Amino acid sequence: MISEIISKDKCTGCELCANVCNHNAIKMVSDDMGFYYPDINEACIECNLCKIKCNERLIKTDNYLEPETYAAWSKDKNIRYNSTSGGLFSELANEIIRMGGCVVGAQYNEDNLVEHVLVENLIGIEKIRQSKYIQSRSGNIYQIVKKMLNENRYVAFCGTPCQVAALNSYLGHKTFERLITIDFICRGVNSPKAFKAWLNEIENLNNSKVVKVWFKYKEGGWKTSPKRTRLDFKNGNFKIKDGKENLFMYGYLTSNLYIRPSCGDCDFKGIPRQSDITLADFWGIESKLDDDKGTSLVLINNEKGKFLFNRIKDNIILYKRDFSEIFEKNVCFNSSVEIPPESEKFLRELSYKPFSKVLSKYDRIFKFKKWKRRFKKVINLFRK
Numbered sequence: 001m002i003s004e005i006i007s008k009d010k011c012t013g014c015e016l017c018a019n020v021c022n023h024n025a026i027k028m029v030s031d032d033m034g035f036y037y038p039d040i041n042e043a044c045i046e047c048n049l050c051k052i053k054c055n056e057r058l059i060k061t062d063n064y065l066e067p068e069t070y071a072a073w074s075k076d077k078n079i080r081y082n083s084t085s086g087g088l089f090s091e092l093a094n095e096i097i098r099m100g101g102c103v104v105g106a107q108y109n110e111d112n113l114v115e116h117v118l119v120e121n122l123i124g125i126e127k128i129r130q131s132k133y134i135q136s137r138s139g140n141i142y143q144i145v146k147k148m149l150n151e152n153r154y155v156a157f158c159g160t161p162c163q164v165a166a167l168n169s170y171l172g173h174k175t176f177e178r179l180i181t182i183d184f185i186c187r188g189v190n191s192p193k194a195f196k197a198w199l200n201e202i203e204n205l206n207n208s209k210v211v212k213v214w215f216k217y218k219e220g221g222w223k224t225s226p227k228r229t230r231l232d233f234k235n236g237n238f239k240i241k242d243g244k245e246n247l248f249m250y251g252y253l254t255s256n257l258y259i260r261p262s263c264g265d266c267d268f269k270g271i272p273r274q275s276d277i278t279l280a281d282f283w284g285i286e287s288k289l290d291d292d293k294g295t296s297l298v299l300i301n302n303e304k305g306k307f308l309f310n311r312i313k314d315n316i317i318l319y320k321r322d323f324s325e326i327f328e329k330n331v332c333f334n335s336s337v338e339i340p341p342e343s344e345k346f347l348r349e350l351s352y353k354p355f356s357k358v359l360s361k362y363d364r365i366f367k368f369k370k371w372k373r374r375f376k377k378v379i380n381l382f383r384k
Helices: 016-020 049-056 077-081 088-098 122-128 141-150 161-170 192-206 247-255 261-265 303-311 343-349 355-383
Strands: 026-030 036-040 068-074 102-108 114-119 155-158 179-184 210-215 228-233 238-242 277-281 296-300 316-321
Touching (some): 016 049, 016 141, 016 161, 049 161, 068 077, 068 088, 088 102, 088 155, 088 179, 088 277, 088 303, 114 122, 114 141, 141 155, 192 228, 192 247, 192 343, 277 303, 296 303
Parallel strands (some): 102 155, 155 179, 179 277
Antiparallel strands (some): 026 036, 068 296, 102 114, 210 228, 228 238, 277 296
16 A cells, blocks of 8 residues: 655645545544644555645646736625625625525534535525634545536635645646635644644633634724634633733744644745635735725636626725735745744643643743844844
8 A cells, every 4th residue: 555645744634635535545634733644544556546636736727927916895894894804705605605506615613623614505604704724624525516516506615725726636627617716825724733722721711612713803903803813602701812812823923833834835825826716814905995994805816716706896895906015914925934843842742731831831932042043143243
């Protein structure tokens, strides 16, 4: 049997290999850092289809090299407020539903872990909108998408760039006119283990289960929302974690402590994009287009993307922008984050220590390193 499909440090956990295996020889298994990787069993006949399809994720599309660029937001105040950006995903998804189609996106399950699901109504859209910041399990979603397309249904698939690349590979890079793929500018996916460790500690302190996680909570403004998370509890109470109190986002944004290793050298950055439409926050947009309620960056990457976007123009406020504007404040469009060498130790320690204590320990380490670097710079200046 095959010993390895791809090196562990390059595996994105997209689960394409498990979807294409016709012999049920591949299962996704979590390692001690909380990330899922393929585990190959004795049913493997060494057909190498998994390796072939994995490599085909890297095939470049013929999408625009300079996408049509817009700043936009939904005219519906409720959609905009309840979205983590300007509500463009909901508007696109709602249009697909109105066309008789279905939408695939990430939602929390009963255990507050994230998985990709297919929804067929507007209520379902509410569950798959908003940023999640934890790696989503793809399961057999690529197979489900292909089934819907074979039934001549419109399908909108929203996922990370590597998930969209996996779907394209699964479908043999064929053009399905009724498939619209949507990705986003991705900073990196976090370990479900770290997320659960954080949530479990909060649940124990509050004696109640968390029933809703709302990252980038906008009460207080969109521009400061990345530091703010609202947690709703089963007992009816809620907590708003902000700034350094918002430990999970603090560790993610300041230290990259629990990001998947492959995200440190991502193969799906830049252009051409894998998707038909790319969405993000339009950070750095000029003040007249920023009322602090959420402004979406929209990149139209090809004619299919333009088709769907044109259908929602009556429902949104939009402004044509220059593509070059996006780079200054969206550095992750082209660049991968740097994963610290302490990441593995941090995630292992979560097996027997509370999240807050482990984060506090490594936060001190990073601050010491930061001051050490600054001190060296000052010394070097005096030596010149």
